[in-house]
Amino acid sequence: MTIQEQYEHLEKTVRGYNPSADLDHIRTAFEYADKCHAGQKRKSGEPYIIHPLAVAQIVAEELKLDSESIEAALLHDVIEDTPAEHADVSRLFSPTIADLVEGVSKLTRIQYATKEDEQMENLRKMLIAMSKDIRVILIKISDRLHNMRTMEYQSPEKQKQKSLETMEIYAPISHRLGMQRMKWELEDLSLKYLDPVGYEEIVSRLEAKKTEYDMFMQKTRAQVETRLDELAIPHLVYGRVKHPYSIYRKMFSQNKNLDEIFDLFAFRVVVDNVGDCYNVLGVVHDIFTPILGRFKDYIGTPKPNGYQSLHTTVMGTDGIPFEVQIRTRDMHEVSEYGVAAHWKYKQNGQGAGAEGKYEWVRRLLENQEGADAEEFIHSLKIDMFADEVFVFTPNGDVQNLPAGATPIDFAYAIHSAVGNRMVGAKVNGRIVTFDHTLKSGDIVEILTSKGAKGPSRDWMKIAKSNEARSKIRQWFKKERRDENIVNGRAAFEAELKHCGLSMKDLLGPDRLPGLLKKVTYPTLDDMYAAIGYGGFTAQKAVSRMQGELQRIAKQQAEKHALEALENAPRSEEPRPAAPKRIKSEQGIIVEGLDNCLVKFSKCCTPVPGDEIVGFITRGYGVSVHRSDCPNASKSRRTDPALADRWIKVSWGSDTNESYPTTLEVVAKDRLNLLLDVSAALSTTKTFVSGIQCRSTDDGFAIARMEIRVRDGEQMHTIINKLNQISGVLQVTRPSG
Structure with a gap:
């Protein structure tokens, strides 16, 4: 075309x-x-x-x-x-x-x-x-x-x-x-594209059973239509097999294969009015056996997006369960097209005004104010996309909240003042704890007091909705600034120490403005206050500043590296030993260089006790490798083009409290393997910054862990502990 x-x-x-x-x-x-x-x-x-x-x-x-x-x-x-x-x-x-x-x-x-x-x-x-x-x-x-x-x-x-x-x-x-x-x-x-093998397996299996499935749907549809014709209820009935992703998600969540999933079918009955919806529901329950706990009335309690329908799951005459959705024509239009249904046949903007129904978009934006990227995306998924529960005020008003919501979420959904003054809650007339999980249909009453001291910081962990957490943060931001600054500074300095930095590394007049710009706060106190009330984290602050500190040190490191290259002896004779420096950089003494930027290579992650060698990089100081790293192999060290850039380094006496490194565990795949690995790391008091696991087709599991250790002795203890786990075949430190 x-x-x-x-x-x-x-x-x-x-x-x-x-x-x-x-x-x-x-x-x-x-x-x-x-x-x-x-x-x-x-x-x-x-x-x-x-x-x-x-x-x-x-x-x-x-x-x-x-x-x-x-x-x-x-x-x-x-x-x-x-x-x-x-x-x-x-x-x-x-x-x-x-x-x-x-x-x-x-x-x-x-x-x-x-x-x-x-x-x-x-x-x-x-x-x-x-x-x-x-x-x-x-x-x-x-x-x-x-x-x-x-x-x-x-x-x-x-x-x-x-x-x-x-x-x-x-x-x-x-x-x-x-x-x-x-x-x-x-x-x-x-x-x-995310799982092409799983997708193709489902599609091909559905195609192979298409004839069998079509016969079942035709038979079931005929049963329903015959009864509705007898009762003279105008209707439209049609069935479909659930779409591939819906099946895939059920297979994944229930750990079943396609043959073990029976509720693959959904039928829709579209009628003229609401009364007929409930009449059809009675007919369906008369023909087929309803499955308890699987009936939902979204006509009486519509979803926030306007969706209305009756849902019921029944057992067919062949012993196969399936879902039936019953709705009017208007409800069907909204179900298929959602908000777009409000714009059909509208011209010249006359469809405008439907946005009033989508006030949640504005609330969503307000709740994200001040959030950084990671928090914004995370909150967006929770607030916008989570399953919901519908609960009632004592007056009968409906509040929709994310699944798992607590009385704290309910209180702040009503009003900030209600949440800030909350001292207790009742659900269905009984006193409950603040972390009580609300269920659809609950009647919730919030107990308040003018003498309430305000929210607790623990509420931030209990609340499920970003709206509640945002309002709690705003309260702490406004009411407890001095306390926030003290708490935020303590958390920030602890994180600095954890990463081998100190305040003096930040406070130079040539450094501080650039560092504050990186974290987008005008002063250190503003940043401390944000960390204190939960609007920012010490880890993110230090992470962003580390990158800026490396940039600031780049020119100085490059200058020292170039000077070392110019002054290095060119003869084949061994270099004379340089006097040992008293103070090291991050626990590393670099021969012949003072005050030089040092970084640990990510390919082999050396720790104190490892044999190491240094490589003078262009613009980033000296990169430290383990001697057994493929990137520091003998052939590379004797390469004429690179020989002058390899330099002797050693561990000093003033090493950092901890160093990042990587371990890889290969084991026979089994239940609770990851739990046993985590327990071993916990008993050795190992700080774990990340862990990735995957299963192989031949029944093995590979776990890759990012950890922090003091030295090689602690590393040896950890490796021994992991090797004692049942099914573990080998524990290695990746390199290259």
Whole structure:
């Protein structure tokens, strides 16, 4: 199909559901986008305009949005990928369309310290635009859907990165907006690249049993339709096999294979009115045996995204369980298209106003104020995408909270003042503890007192919703600044010491401003206060400052290294021994160099007691390797091109309290293996900064641990302890 034919297909689609659409404006947007993207190609080699056209087709065909949305979809990449600017789009089309395009665009012109910071700012910007006009996210999801449909042209690394982002962010947003069809496709496409073997296994097995499954669904549908016809209830009944990701998730969570999962089928019954929904429920329970505890009434208590339906799971006459969803036509429309259903047949922005139902977007943004990238992404997943429970106030008002919520979350959901003055809670008339887990249907009463001292710091660990944690942080930030500064400073200095640094390393006038800029606080007291009330962590502060300290030391290290190269003897005779330095750098004495930047190579992670050798790097001081490291092999040390850069180093008497290193354990895979490894590390009082485990196809497990140790003696003790674990075959220190 040519580009022109694709555009004509788009026009035909729009005309089919919206005869009054402004097709002249849509054509103008297409021609402008085609002109802006002229000469640009996609990874597939196709002209770039194919992508905006496909996104507009999704917006029209699957969401049936208004003319402005179609135009914005056609233009969605012109601000990001071409010289066109917001003002140009605003002048040629409209300020509303320009805002939609700007909202969908990424922040491509700003450099961020980390990938997480960039992702956070893109999401934050998108959510702000979304809170003003919900169409921004509808176009963005359509954009991501087409990118996922054409992901085969990207590199394997890009495929996994984009698929993970889609699974963690865009599919859940689609769910939160009630757009189930798009959510399912996004999940299935992501799984295809995240676990291609698992995906292919499920798809091929479903295809192999297609005839058997079709017969079961036809028989079940006929049973329901026959009874509804007898009762003269107008209806539409259809069934489907659950989509691959839904099956995959059930297999993973329940540790079952496909043959062991029986509730693969879901049936929908669509009727004319709410009364008929409950009548159909009675019919279904009469024909089939209902499974206890598997009935949910989302008509009486709708989900926050507006979803309404009756859900029940029953046992079929063949002994096969399946789910039945019963809803009206309007409910079905909202279920399939979510918030997009509010925009159908709307023109010239007349669909605006539905955003009032999505006040949660604004609350979400408020709750993230001051959060760093990692906290923002983590909180987003909890607040936006978690399963929910519905609880009631004593007056009968419904509050929806994340699964696992406590009375603390409930109190702060009502009002900050209620949470700050809380002294107790009752659930269903009985006093409960603050960490009591609320369940759907609970009636919760918060007991308050004007004399309450305010929240406890422990509440931060108990609360499940970011809204509650954010309000608790704000209270501590406002009421306890002096206390926060004291606590924050103590935590910061302890972390500095843990990393082998001291305050004097930071306080020089040439260093402190740059270090504070790295942590984005104007003064040290502001940073201490943030650490004290939980808005920032000492670990992140020191981590960011370490990078800046290395940058500051770079020039000095380079200068010393170059001087050493210039002054080094060129003869074949052995170098005369340099006088031993009294003070070492991080426990390392470098022959012939004083005050030199030292770093420990990540390839072999040496610790005190190891035989070591140094290598003078360009710009980063001396890199210390274990003598048995492949990167410090004899052939490399005698290479004429590198020989002058190898230097003698030794351990000093003033070593650090701990050094990072890596251990790798190979064992027979079994239940509780990781638990036994963790226990061994705990009994040796080993600090573990990270652990990764994987199973091999031949029944073995490989665990890689990032730990900190004092010296080789402690390392030897740890290795002996790990070797005593049942099933462990070898414990090694990776190198090279």
